[in-house]
Amino acid sequence: MIKDTLLGGSMECLSALNEDQQVAYMKALSYLAKVDGHVDESEKEFLSEMAVFHGVSTDRLSEISANEDIEKVFNAVKKIDDRRAALELIKDMCLLAHQDDVLSDEEVLYIGQIGEAMNVSLDKIEQISRWIIDRIIWLEESKIIFEEN
DSSP states (O other), rough: OOHTTHHHHHHHHHHTTOHHHHHHHHHHHHHHHTTSSSSOOHHHHHHHHHHHHOOOHHHHHHHHTTTTHHHHHHHHHHHHHHHHOOOOOOOHHHHHHHTTOOHHHHHHHHHHHHHHHHOHHHHHHHHHHHHHHHHHHHHHHHHHHHHHH
């Protein structure tokens, strides 16, 4: 699944993040997973794979997930000052928000707020979101075309 998160992405900008930025990235994703009040198994799997990619241990991920306050998350993501990394975070947030096949109003609002904290416009967030939705539709059409269950 991690290869899906990097679809169209740049591993270089993500691997160049320092430890604080990597933790901020994971804080934003972790908070998103539970912003709708339910953490699905596919969301947990996504977070685990992202943690491995960012070199964040399982224990550290649990610590990050347990000690989250929305204001601390907003302050943390402000440390992500690389534009491409900020856009990658928005992309990964959109992917994560669709993991459980339900995009809640809380998730949409939160993604917008995180984008704002990193100076990513709502137009750019919508553009990324539409791209992710198009990808989901394309993959579902593939299952029909190739008669996959």
